[in-house]
Amino acid sequence: MLFGKKxxxxxxxxxxxxxxxxxxxxxxxxxxxxxxLSLQPASIRSRQNGGYVxxxxxxxMEFDETRLYQPGDDIRxxxxxxxxxxxxxxxxxxxxxxxxxxxxxxDDRAAMHFATRGVFKSVLAAKLAGLLAWAAxxxxxxxxxxxxxxxxxxxxxxxxxRHAVLRFLNALTQSEAGVSEAITLEHxxxxxxxxxxxxxxxxxxxDFRGVDTxxxxxLAKLAQHCDVVLIFIxxxxxxxxxxxxxxxFTDEQREVIFDANDQRQLINYQQHFExxxxxxxxxxxxxxxxxxxxxxxxxxxxxxxxxx
Numbered sequence: 001m002l003f004g005k006k007x008x009x010x011x012x013x014x015x016x017x018x019x020x021x022x023x024x025x026x027x028x029x030x031x032x033x034x035x036x037l038s039l040q041p042a043s044i045r046s047r048q049n050g051g052y053v054x055x056x057x058x059x060x061m062e063f064d065e066t067r068l069y070q071p072g073d074d075i076r077x078x079x080x081x082x083x084x085x086x087x088x089x090x091x092x093x094x095x096x097x098x099x100x101x102x103x104x105x106x107d108d109r110a111a112m113h114f115a116t117r118g119v120f121k122s123v124l125a126a127k128l129a130g131l132l133a134w135a136a137x138x139x140x141x142x143x144x145x146x147x148x149x150x151x152x153x154x155x156x157x158x159x160x161x162r163h164a165v166l167r168f169l170n171a172l173t174q175s176e177a178g179v180s181e182a183i184t185l186e187h188x189x190x191x192x193x194x195x196x197x198x199x200x201x202x203x204x205x206x207d208f209r210g211v212d213t214x215x216x217x218x219l220a221k222l223a224q225h226c227d228v229v230l231i232f233i234x235x236x237x238x239x240x241x242x243x244x245x246x247x248x249f250t251d252e253q254r255e256v257i258f259d260a261n262d263q264r265q266l267i268n269y270q271q272h273f274e275x276x277x278x279x280x281x282x283x284x285x286x287x288x289x290x291x292x293x294x295x296x297x298x299x300x301x302x303x304x305x306x307x308x
């Protein structure tokens with residue numbers, strides 16, 4: 001929504017309502033607060049083994065070369081294949097992986113442009129994505145992303161530096177030309193699994209409407225080679241309606257009247273949300289992905305700090 005602001009000697013100035021539409025300036029200003037954020041998922045656990053930590057732990061160590069074993073070398077780094085082939089003990093040398101691709105997928109479908117309290121889900125998603133993008137830049141990681149709506153899907157290849165972040169933030173605030181076919185979670189996450197490099201840290205920010213077995217299969221494929229963090233966005237009214245009253249919902253094209261006095265309708269409404277929430281939580285647990293829940297009334301910085 002845009003509001004006109006008039007002065008005595010100037011023409012109307014369009015002002016963005018930051019509760020329903022985020023500005024590029026707002027996203028750029030998140031660079032400062034993002035400096036204190038860590039991008040290392042804190043507690044991704046394997047479903048097969050309660051104490052098993054995820055195979056990717058932030059910046060890892062990358063194999064560099066093999067050389068003859070020297071006194072003091074860690075015996076766990078012995079290269080047994082080369083040792084067996086040459087008859088002389090060799091050890092593996094590793095170097096610190098200086099940068100790690102960070103990929104941020106943002107759901108911008110119509111259902112995300114909604115809220116009854118706080119900010120639109122789409123605004124919260126953009127702010128979370130902006131914070132994560134700046135945090136990646138502060139840590140020297142390459143960052144890229146995906147932004148998908150009901151009729152468009154765009155991927156940005158991970159790159160280094162401030163320019164990569166600004167390119168991503170600008171894409172978050174600009175609408176993309178649509179395609180002929182509808183974009184579903186299945187389609188978006190198929191593309192995501194094809195674009196993301198193994199070893200990446202992947203954030204998916206969505207309300208996860210429309211998750212099905214086909215969409216889940218693409219997440220499973222992604223989780224085989226990457227750390228994946230699912231950030232579940234919701235509005236408080238989605239999780240729980242007042243116990244009485246009649247409510248009118250509209251997207252300016254369709255209108256729905258909901259009667260909260262109808263207990264059966266109220267229970268069905270709440271069960272529908274709980275089913276979606278539990279479905280996403282179970283997917284995260286089953287595939288060793290981290291799960292973060294974030295309401296439209298939450299502060300995005302505090303939400304990411306709590307998830308550590």
